[in-house]
Amino acid sequence: MSASTRALRQAQGAEGRAQGAAGRAQGAEGQVRGAESQGAEPGEELLAVEGLVQHFSRRGGVWAKLTRGAPAVVKAVDGVDLAVHRGETVGLVGESGCGKSTLSRCAAGLYVPTAGTVRYAGQPLHGAPSREQRRLVQMVFQDPYSSLNPRMTVGQTLAEVLRYHRVVPRDQVGARVRELVDLVGLPARALDQLPRSFSGGQRQRIGIARALALDPKVLIADEPVSALDVSVQANIINLLLDLKETLGLSMLFVSHNMAVVRQISDRVAVMHDGVVVEEGATADVFAHPADPYTQLLLSSVPRLATQQIPAVEAGLR
Numbered sequence: 171m172s173a174s175t176r177a178l179r180q181a182q183g184a185e186g187r188a189q190g191a192a193g194r195a196q197g198a199e200g201q202v203r204g205a206e207s208q209g210a211e212p213g214e215e216l217l218a219v220e221g222l223v224q225h226f227s228r229r230g231g232v233w234a235k236l237t238r239g240a241p242a243v244v245k246a247v248d249g250v251d252l253a254v255h256r257g258e259t260v261g262l263v264g265e266s267g268c269g270k271s272t273l274s275r276c277a278a279g280l281y282v283p284t285a286g287t288v289r290y291a292g293q294p295l296h297g298a299p300s301r302e303q304r305r306l307v308q309m310v311f312q313d314p315y316s317s318l319n320p321r322m323t324v325g326q327t328l329a330e331v332l333r334y335h336r337v338v339p340r341d342q343v344g345a346r347v348r349e350l351v352d353l354v355g356l357p358a359r360a361l362d363q364l365p366r367s368f369s370g371g372q373r374q375r376i377g378i379a380r381a382l383a384l385d386p387k388v389l390i391a392d393e394p395v396s397a398l399d400v401s402v403q404a405n406i407i408n409l410l411l412d413l414k415e416t417l418g419l420s421m422l423f424v425s426h427n428m429a430v431v432r433q434i435s436d437r438v439a440v441m442h443d444g445v446v447v448e449e450g451a452t453a454d455v456f457a458h459p460a461d462p463y464t465q466l467l468l469s470s471v472p473r474l475a476t477q478q479i480p481a482v483e484a485g486l487r
């Protein structure tokens with residue numbers, strides 16, 4: 171985190187935080203400003219997975235019928251060590267099915283891993299984490315719509331999260347809900363609207379607001395822009411970059427899109443068949459990929475070296 175951001179965080183209450191980021195979020199209609207995040211001094215190790223294994227059994231159920239003839243166990247994640255340091259964004263890349271989502275869900279405490287540990291600031295996150303610990307790491311999903319209750323307004327959804335997790339005293343729930351909506355660049359009238367009234371990009375803003383409602387320290391964004399029109403992708407990426415800076419968040423950014431990951435990440439980890447095959451500073455990995463699989467991934471993005479990424483192009487239109 172930069173000195174100015176640290177000073178801002180110290181000075182701000184929740185109100186100042188909301189106003190600061192909202193202004194930036196609304197001004198994020200231009201190009202992706204990924205360079206801001208790169209070169210930041212990495213802080214202490216915040217989220218760490220060690221020796222993480224997640225195997226799924228194919229025995230029984232519809233899944234087994236669909237995959238008849240395949241091995242009985244899917245080794246979705248097969249021994250991964252990965253850390254996200256305070257204030258940094260780690261990009262997790264790899265083709266579909268390599269285990270990115272499974273690793274993210276384990277890291278967020280949504281799955282109890284087959285083996286290995288997930289720690290936040292040295293403390294195990296799975297097992298029986300406290301209410302406070304559960305809030306520390308939150309996910310933003312590819313399709314926020316499927317996880318929003320279609321019969322609840324945005325205001326009701328956010329208020330429910332705040333009340334259930336007792337994030338703020340009951341008499342402050344309304345004010346905090348308004349701040350959250352402002353924080354993600356949505357107008358106040360969004361509070362009274364149902365999810366179906368929003369575009370894909372706006373729904374993703376709601377998904378981000380819901381994750382932020384729990385006041386997390388680490389955000390895990392699993393393909394947060396891949397379901398969006400290319401013209402909207404840059405806005406959401408810029409919003410995430412702004413929120414990361416303003417709130418001092420750390421981020422694990424999961425994507426199959428090498429160009430987007432390059433733009434947003436300080437470090438990158440490349441996943442293949444359930445393991446991380448290469449990890450390093452983003453600029454180094456992209457300039458000098460060491461693993462043959464990374465080389466293959468990069469060679470399939472020929473425009474990358476010389477041209478703007480699609481999201482940037484979209485943002486400039």
Ligand SMILES: Nc1ncnc2c1ncn2[C@@H]1O[C@H](COP(=O)(O)OP(=O)(O)OP(=O)(O)O)[C@@H](O)[C@H]1O
Pocket residue numbers: 226227228233244245246264265266267268269270271272273426
């Ligand atoms: N609940 C489950 N039961 C059985 N197998 C699963 C389950 N979830 C994921 N898998 C399998 O684990 C492997 C890794 O899946 P995962 O979704 O983590 O990959 P991914 O890299 O995120 O791919 P995508 O981007 O397509 O989601 C795949 O072979 C997938 O079919």
